[in-house]
Amino acid sequence: MTGTATTATARRVLGQLRHDPRTVALMLLVPCVLLTLLYWLYDDRPEQFDHIGGPLLGIFPFVVMFLVASVATLRERSTGTLERLLTMPIGKMQLIGGYALAFGIVAVLQAAVATGLAIGLLDLDVVGPTWLILCVAVLNALLGMALGLLVSAFADTEFQAVQFLPAVILPQFLLCGLFVPRDHMQPVLEAVSDVLPLSYAVDAMTRLSTEHEVSGLLLRDVAVIAGCVLAALGLGALTLRRRTP
Amino acid sequence: MMNYGEDAIRAEGLRVVRGGRVVLDDVSFAVPRGSVTGLLGPSGCGKSTLMRAIVGVQARVSGRLDVLGRPAGHRRLRSAIGYVTQAPSVYADLTVRENLRYFGRLLGASTEDLDRVLREVDLTDRQDAPVARLSGGQRARVSLAAALLGTPELLVLDEPTVGLDPVLRRDLWGLFHRLAAGGVTLLVSSHVMDEAERCERLLLLRDGALLADDTPAALLARTGTEDAEAAFLALVDAAAEPETPTTSAATAAGPRSAS
Numbered sequence: 487m488t489g490t491a492t493t494a495t496a497r498r499v500l501g502q503l504r505h506d507p508r509t510v511a512l513m514l515l516v517p518c519v520l521l522t523l524l525y526w527l528y529d530d531r532p533e534q535f536d537h538i539g540g541p542l543l544g545i546f547p548f549v550v551m552f553l554v555a556s557v558a559t560l561r562e563r564s565t566g567t568l569e570r571l572l573t574m575p576i577g578k579m580q581l582i583g584g585y586a587l588a589f590g591i592v593a594v595l596q597a598a599v600a601t602g603l604a605i606g607l608l609d610l611d612v613v614g615p616t617w618l619i620l621c622v623a624v625l626n627a628l629l630g631m632a633l634g635l636l637v638s639a640f641a642d643t644e645f646q647a648v649q650f651l652p653a654v655i656l657p658q659f660l661l662c663g664l665f666v667p668r669d670h671m672q673p674v675l676e677a678v679s680d681v682l683p684l685s686y687a688v689d690a691m692t693r694l695s696t697e698h699e700v701s702g703l704l705l706r707d708v709a710v711i712a713g714c715v716l717a718a719l720g721l722g723a724l725t726l727r728r729r730t731p
Numbered sequence: 732m733m734n735y736g737e738d739a740i741r742a743e744g745l746r747v748v749r750g751g752r753v754v755l756d757d758v759s760f761a762v763p764r765g766s767v768t769g770l771l772g773p774s775g776c777g778k779s780t781l782m783r784a785i786v787g788v789q790a791r792v793s794g795r796l797d798v799l800g801r802p803a804g805h806r807r808l809r810s811a812i813g814y815v816t817q818a819p820s821v822y823a824d825l826t827v828r829e830n831l832r833y834f835g836r837l838l839g840a841s842t843e844d845l846d847r848v849l850r851e852v853d854l855t856d857r858q859d860a861p862v863a864r865l866s867g868g869q870r871a872r873v874s875l876a877a878a879l880l881g882t883p884e885l886l887v888l889d890e891p892t893v894g895l896d897p898v899l900r901r902d903l904w905g906l907f908h909r910l911a912a913g914g915v916t917l918l919v920s921s922h923v924m925d926e927a928e929r930c931e932r933l934l935l936l937r938d939g940a941l942l943a944d945d946t947p948a949a950l951l952a953r954t955g956t957e958d959a960e961a962a963f964l965a966l967v968d969a970a971a972e973p974e975t976p977t978t979s980a981a982t983a984a985g986p987r988s989a990s
Contacts, residue, residue: 490837498825498829505824567821570834573786573809573814574810575838727790730790731789
């Protein structure tokens with residue numbers, strides 16, 4: 487029964503996406519367009535493209551899934567379908583698991599397309615194993631999804647939900663080490679950067695694009711991201727209250 | 732089927748506070764199983780809150796509320812209750828059938844069951860249409876169809892017939908009575924008093940207080956009136972009368988004055 491409710495939810499979420507081809511196209515194409523733009527931008531400095539291309543492959547799925555998940559769950563709350571589901575035989579973790587499964591599948595697709603383009607056509611120079619890059623990209627997507635699900639509990643309207651992007655994502659983006667290496671930051675900022683999950687997502691991608699070996703630090707980064715995903719999903723489950731005022 | 736005596740719902744001293752305001756106060760009633768009970772009252776009187784309490788999604792409920800022999804909100808009740816909210820709670824971006832398939836999977840309903848509920852709400856020929864393209868009444872029927880899936884023992888329907896074509900309304904009431912004859916208990920709310928005559932029992936609610944819990948015939952006989960609307964007015968007047976000698980301030984200080 488556990489699997490049924492989760493897979494049924496995943497199929498339903500994927501069904502909703504299937505009816506919205508424009509969103510799917512945006513999710514898959516926007517990262518590709520941005521990567522291509524960046525490739526042109528650093529036309530004469532390919533090493534610079536190599537430097538930020540890898541981390542960006544980890545950031546795109548994070549941002550996109552954050553947005554999609556926060557709006558999707560907010561819609562679920564505001565249209566009353568969440569209330570209906572909570573009167574039905576489905577557990578909160580099954581519901582969230584269904585979302586995670588569906589968005590995880592989309593994330594695999596998105597990461598595959600973006601990574602394929604970056605490495606295959608844009609000559610992005612990554613030395614780590616491609617399958618591991620895909621795995622970390624999917625993990626980052628799940629992190630974005632989990633955070634989106636969590637913050638949607640604090641939004642009453644879609645306007646508010648969208649505003650959480652600059653509020654929750656941009657600070658992490660600025661401090662993740664893409665603009666200033668994290669160990670060159672002011673101590674205070676470095677400390678803040680140390681507790682933001684996206685920092686580890688970018689660190690992992692950077693290691694994968696520059697190191698041949700799978701290092702202990704990479705495994706630590708992956709573990710931190712996975713831990714953050716589980717924590718955010720757990721907190722997200724807490725925000726799904728069966729009884730509401 | 733669970734064994735829970737004669738009453739599908741039993742409330743005693745039920746009280747619900749919402750945003751610091753008492754929305755339901757000292758409400759006691761019983762809904763016999765296998766009956767169609769109408770929950771009638773003006774908009775804003777607490778009907779939806781009472782229904783939310785019964786299906787177990789309302790916070791800050793005190794007093795006693797047993798549903799199918801268990802406390803309201805018990806997890807075992809989740810597959811036994813069909814609930815239709817006032818606003819259709821279905822996925823607008825999915826087709827009618829996709830919606831029902833999803834809810835059906837959660838309930839373990841078969842494909843035949845899907846076809847059955849589609850027929851019952853007369854949407855078989857619209858089953859592949861996206862819900863977003865349906866009319867308001869059709870959406871309400873999709874929402875109702877989802878609640879009919881599986882084998883619910885109790886159906887809690889919040890204004891299921893609002894805005895529907897009279898023919899369809901009649902058909903749905905026919906369906907409700909057929910289901911009740913099969914042992915299903917139905918609690919159907921409406922703000923339209925003329926739906927009272929279609930119910931076997933009536934709960935009249937006003938400003939969070941229960942005015943009556945009776946059969947339509949007994950209610951009319953007791954109030955000496957011809958229809959539910961007149962009976963409702965007679966009960967409101969009767970309820971106001973004992974308080975006339977006291978000061979108006981005492982009346983206004985009642986828990987329901989904030990509404």
